[in-house]
Amino acid sequence: xxxxxxxxxxxxxxxxxxxxxxxxxxxxxxxxxxxxxxxxxxxxxxxxxxxxxxxxxxxxxxxxxxxxxxxxxxxxxxxxxxxxxxxxxxxxxxxxxxxxxxxxxxxxx
Amino acid sequence: xxxxxxxxxxxxxxxxxxxxxxxxxxxxxxxxxxxxxxxxxxxxxxxxxxxxxxxxxxxxxxxxxxxxxxxxxxxxxxxxxxxxxxxxxxxxxxxxxxxxxxxxxxxxx
Numbered sequence: 001x002x003x004x005x006x007x008x009x010x011x012x013x014x015x016x017x018x019x020x021x022x023x024x025x026x027x028x029x030x031x032x033x034x035x036x037x038x039x040x041x042x043x044x045x046x047x048x049x050x051x052x053x054x055x056x057x058x059x060x061x062x063x064x065x066x067x068x069x070x071x072x073x074x075x076x077x078x079x080x081x082x083x084x085x086x087x088x089x090x091x092x093x094x095x096x097x098x099x100x101x102x103x104x105x106x107x108x109x
Numbered sequence: 110x111x112x113x114x115x116x117x118x119x120x121x122x123x124x125x126x127x128x129x130x131x132x133x134x135x136x137x138x139x140x141x142x143x144x145x146x147x148x149x150x151x152x153x154x155x156x157x158x159x160x161x162x163x164x165x166x167x168x169x170x171x172x173x174x175x176x177x178x179x180x181x182x183x184x185x186x187x188x189x190x191x192x193x194x195x196x197x198x199x200x201x202x203x204x205x206x207x208x209x210x211x212x213x214x215x216x217x218x
Contacts, residue, residue: 046214104157
């Protein structure tokens with residue numbers, strides 16, 4: 001099994017609090033995306049809504065994925081004032097959240 | 110915000126049951142990877158262990174991500190006998206699981 005060198009994917013799953021409007025979610029998503037310009041080690045960002053059919057999403061409705069070149073990059077991001085400010089705002093709107101970091105690994109069979 | 114055409118990411122987060130050995134997890138991971146060869150609409154697969162530092166991973170330890178060309182492809186995968194057999198085996202080893210499908214969307218600011 002081969003681990004890709006350095007690259008770290010930072011995945012956030014969330015369910016927003018009841019009463020959070022679509023407009024608010026769009027603003028939060030734009031704010032999240034803006035961090036790519038503000039925090040050097042954050043290399044890319046995408047997001048999406050759950051469209052699963054297996055009913056195993058456990059109530060989570062939105063996913064946000066960003067990419068870093070290393071765990072040091074993630075640590076720099078986590079501590080960055082722009083992230084701290086944004087995280088405080090974002091987390092005030094969530095009912096539940098999971099944040100999961102990993103180094104994508106492929107399998108050679 | 111631009112949704113990529115068709116492509117669906119299928120994300121599974123899990124925590125294995127206590128007592129599941131590293132060997133068993135490796136065999137399950139290889140079994141998951143093999144589905145790429147067995148189920149035509151499944152286009153790629155990677156996995157990883159949680160290395161996050163924010164302590165928001167809620168006990169989840171492993172992630173598995175596969176890619177499909179469409180939601181129809183995911184539906185074909187879900188119903189495929191090779192997936193059904195593998196899912197029964199895999200789920201017998203998990204303490205908790207989330208399955209989340211989404212169409213990755215980028216944000217133009």
